Amino acid sequence: xxxxxxxxxxxxxxxxxxxxxxxxxxxxxxxxxxxxxxxxxxxxxxxxxxxxxxxxxxxxxxxxxxxxxxxxxxxxxxxxxxxxxxxxxxxxxxxxxxxxxxxxxxxxxxxxxxxxxxxxxxxxxxxxxxxxxxxxxxxxxxxxxxxxxxxxxxxxxxxxxxxxxxxxxxxxxxxxxxxxxxxxxxxxxxxxxxxxxxxxxxxxxxxxxxxxxxx
Amino acid sequence: xxxxxxxxxxxxxxxxxxxxxxxxxxxxxxxxxxxxxxxxxxxxxxxxxxxxxxxxxxxxxxxxxxxxxxxxxxxxxxxxxxxxxxxxxxxxxxxxxxxxxxxxxxxxxxxxxxxxxxxxxxxxxxxxxxxxxxxxxxxxxxxxxxxxxxxx
Numbered sequence: 289x290x291x292x293x294x295x296x297x298x299x300x301x302x303x304x305x306x307x308x309x310x311x312x313x314x315x316x317x318x319x320x321x322x323x324x325x326x327x328x329x330x331x332x333x334x335x336x337x338x339x340x341x342x343x344x345x346x347x348x349x350x351x352x353x354x355x356x357x358x359x360x361x362x363x364x365x366x367x368x369x370x371x372x373x374x375x376x377x378x379x380x381x382x383x384x385x386x387x388x389x390x391x392x393x394x395x396x397x398x399x400x401x402x403x404x405x406x407x408x409x410x411x412x413x414x415x416x417x418x419x420x421x422x423x424x425x426x427x428x429x430x431x432x433x434x435x436x437x438x439x440x441x442x443x444x445x446x447x448x449x450x451x452x453x454x455x456x457x458x459x460x461x462x463x464x465x466x467x468x469x470x471x472x473x474x475x476x477x478x479x480x481x482x483x484x485x486x487x488x489x490x491x492x493x494x495x496x497x498x499x500x501x502x503x
Numbered sequence: 504x505x506x507x508x509x510x511x512x513x514x515x516x517x518x519x520x521x522x523x524x525x526x527x528x529x530x531x532x533x534x535x536x537x538x539x540x541x542x543x544x545x546x547x548x549x550x551x552x553x554x555x556x557x558x559x560x561x562x563x564x565x566x567x568x569x570x571x572x573x574x575x576x577x578x579x580x581x582x583x584x585x586x587x588x589x590x591x592x593x594x595x596x597x598x599x600x601x602x603x604x605x606x607x608x609x610x611x612x613x614x615x616x617x618x619x620x621x622x623x624x625x626x627x628x629x630x631x632x633x634x635x636x637x638x639x640x641x642x643x644x645x646x647x648x649x650x651x652x653x654x655x
Contacts, residue, residue, distance in 0.1 A: 367563065456556070
C-alpha cells in the first residue's frame with residue numbers, strides 16, 4: 289500500500305459506476321492520491337496555517353525565481369525579491385478575491401517587486417552598459433544556444449523581455465498578462481510582437497546553424 | 504517577403520502562440536496551405552520560439568520557507584471569530600457561570616431535608632385519610648350488621 293505523502297490527501301475511488309460485463313468480476317475499490325489544490329492551500333494559509341503556505345511556496349518558487357532572474361539578471365537579487373514576493377503574497381492573501389487566479393495575482397506581485405528593484409538600481413544598470421553578445425562557434429552546443437538566448441533576452445528592454453517571459457516561459461494568456469502588467473491587451477501584444485521580431489533576427493539564424501551542425 | 508493575399512493574412516504570432524480562436528485558426532491553416540511566404544514567416548517564428556525554449560531553467564539556490572512567527576499569526580480578533588476558539592470560549596464561560604451560581608452544600612442539605620419532610624407529611628396525610636375512610640366503612644358495615652340482627 290502506498291504511503292501518504294505530506295500535502296496529499298487520500299481518497300477512495302469507489303470504482304466504475306457502470307455494471308461490469310461479467311457478474312463474477314468485481315472491481316475492487318482503489319486507493320488513489322489526489323493532490324491538494326492550490327485554493328485548498330490558500331484557504332488554510334488564510335487561517336494562519338504556515339505549513340500549507342510553505343507547500344504553496346514550494347510549488348511556485350522555481351517559476352517565480354526564474355521569472356525574476358531573467359528580469360533582474362542577478363541571482364542574489366532574484367532570490368531576495370522572490371522571498372519578498374512570497375512574504376507580501378502571504379500578507380495580502382486575504383485580499384485575493386479569486387483563489388483560482390492565484391498564479392496571475394502572484395506574478396503581479398513579482399512584477400511590481402522586480403520593477404521596484406529595477407527603478408532603484410537603474411543608475412547602476414546604466415553604468416554596466418549593454419551586455420556583450422557571447423562569442424559563439426559556428427557549430428552551437430545546447431549550452432551555447434541557451435547562453436545566446438539569455439544574451440538576446442538581455443538585449444530587449446525590460447517591458448519586452450517581461451512580455452516574452454510571461455508568454456513563452458510562463459504560458460499566460462494575453463488577458464492574464466494584461467492583468468499582471470496592468471495595461472491593455474493591445475500594449476501586451478505590441479511589446480511581445482516587437483520582442484519576437486527582434487529575437488528572430490538573432491535567434492533564428494543561430495538555431496539554423498545548430499540544426500546544420502547536428503545533421 | 505510578400506503574402507499572396509495580404510488582406511486576409513492571419514496573425515502568425517498569435518497563431519504560433521496559440522492565441523487564435525478555433526475559426527481564426529482554421530482560416531489560418533487554409534491560408535497557410537496556399538501561401539509560401541507565410542509558410543516561411545511561420546517557419547522562422549517557430550524556429551525562434553524553439554530557440555527560446557532552449558533557455559535552461561535554473562534551480563533556486565535556497566528554498567524559501569516560512570516559520571510560524573508573530574508576524575504570520577492571525578490577529579486576536581481573527582482568533583476570537585474563528586469557530587473553534589469561539590466554541591471553546593463559550594464552553595469555558597458556561598462552566599464559569601455554572602461554578603459561580605452553584606449552591607453551597609448547606610443549602611443543598613436544607614433543601615433535601617425540606618423536600619423529605621414535605622414528602623413525609625404528604626404520606627402521613629394520605630395514610631390518615633385512608634384510616635378515616637376505613638373507619639367510616641367499618642362503621643357502615645357494623646350498622647348494617649346491627650340492623651340485620653334487629654330485623655330478625
